[in-house]
Amino acid sequence: MQKQRVFSGIQPSGNLTVGNYLGALKNWVAIQKEYENYFCIVDLHAITVPQDPKVLRQKIREVAAIYLAVGLDPEHCVIFRQSKVAEHTELAWLLNCVARFGELSRMTQFKDKSQKGGADSASAGLFDYPVLMAADVLLYNAHLVPVGDDQRQHLELMRTLARRFNHTFGDTFVVPEAMIPPTGARIMGLDDPTVKMSKSSPVPAHYVAILDEPDAVRKKIRRAKTDSGSEIKADPERPAIRNLLDMYSAMNGKSIPEIEAEYEGKGYGDLKKDLGEVIVEGLAPIREHALELLDDPAELDRILDSGAERARKVASPVLRDAKTRMGVE
Numbered sequence: 001m002q003k004q005r006v007f008s009g010i011q012p013s014g015n016l017t018v019g020n021y022l023g024a025l026k027n028w029v030a031i032q033k034e035y036e037n038y039f040c041i042v043d044l045h046a047i048t049v050p051q052d053p054k055v056l057r058q059k060i061r062e063v064a065a066i067y068l069a070v071g072l073d074p075e076h077c078v079i080f081r082q083s084k085v086a087e088h089t090e091l092a093w094l095l096n097c098v099a100r101f102g103e104l105s106r107m108t109q110f111k112d113k114s115q116k117g118g119a120d121s122a123s124a125g126l127f128d129y130p131v132l133m134a135a136d137v138l139l140y141n142a143h144l145v146p147v148g149d150d151q152r153q154h155l156e157l158m159r160t161l162a163r164r165f166n167h168t169f170g171d172t173f174v175v176p177e178a179m180i181p182p183t184g185a186r187i188m189g190l191d192d193p194t195v196k197m198s199k200s201s202p203v204p205a206h207y208v209a210i211l212d213e214p215d216a217v218r219k220k221i222r223r224a225k226t227d228s229g230s231e232i233k234a235d236p237e238r239p240a241i242r243n244l245l246d247m248y249s250a251m252n253g254k255s256i257p258e259i260e261a262e263y264e265g266k267g268y269g270d271l272k273k274d275l276g277e278v279i280v281e282g283l284a285p286i287r288e289h290a291l292e293l294l295d296d297p298a299e300l301d302r303i304l305d306s307g308a309e310r311a312r313k314v315a316s317p318v319l320r321d322a323k324t325r326m327g328v329e
């Protein structure tokens with residue numbers, strides 16, 4: 001029986017965080033054997049905001065090392081760089097002619113990101129970001145897209161574009177579905193639990209990075225913002241404690257009620273101390289393995305190149321089909 005396909009990706013910018021791990025990477029590893037997987041390093045998405053070329057090159061290898069270090073196995077997963085498979089940008093152009101200005105204008109990520117630097121100076125690439133993302137997935141006829149909660153709206157647009165294309169030009173693309181984990185899908189900032197933890201924050205105390213040293217992880221968790229009240233209870237009015245409990249639960253698989261019961265009569269300090277250890281236990285082996293892999297950049301490049309070759313074999317006939325249907329092939 002043919003396995004269904006999975007596609008997902010992470011931008012090689014900033015420092016990959018425990019949010020990327022819990023919202024995305026950990027789930028990719030968990031399902032990899034059941035599917036035929038395409039895990040992409042989406043460098044063309046990263047350049048929709050300014051990047052230093054030297055740093056970007058380094059970050060691409062870093063993400064590749066982390067993909068492998070969390071346990072993605074090249075035998076089950078095609079791991080590659082988006083920019084090495086030109087079909088992505090070519091299909092994005094075709095889909096640009098199917099997507100509507102109005103629907104792209106309503107994307108909250110574009111509104112948020114473009115507001116930061118002034119909407120007038122945001123790049124056209126940033127506006128077009130969700131169309132390239134749709135091309136990424138549709139090119140492989142992927143059924144499932146494992147992502148964090150912040151990608152819901154992009155996934156909806158992707159489904160709309162697939163349906164509209166199929167309706168206009170005949171059945172071409174699989175209409176993909178989001179796969180969002182029940183816990184850990186939206187990890188919030190340690191310094192401000194009302195905003196999503198972001199790997200491009202300039203404030204290191206905002207996030208735990210996958211490559212942070214164990215002592216830095218412990219310290220960051222210890223110093224994480226707390227809310228008033230001392231009870232260890234997941235109360236929607238107390239986003240800080242909710243976030244710590246979410247991380248705890250997503251990290252070690254215990255349910256939130258179980259954790260609440262364990263910490264009855266205990267305080268924030270106890271929870272933070274143990275959470276620091278739980279995160280270190282989960283991330284330290286990944287960090288060590290990733291650092292080892294980074295010692296051999298040529299081998300990482302080889303894995304990425306061979307991934308791109310495998311990806312192209314699947315992407316190329318799908319692109320040709322889409323072009324034929326539109327009358328440009």
Ligand code: AMP
Nearest residue numbers: 010011019023024147148185186187197
């Ligand atoms: P990005 O960091 O924007 O490249 O996101 C890569 C993947 O990580 C996507 O699937 C996101 O939904 C997921 N992700 C990013 N930040 C978080 C977060 N704070 N909590 C949970 N998932 C996240």
Ligand code: TRP
Nearest residue numbers: 007008009010011042045133136
């Ligand atoms: N937009 C995603 C994010 O920032 C990254 C991404 C690009 C992606 N292309 C994708 C995720 C295709 C899933 C599938 O999180």
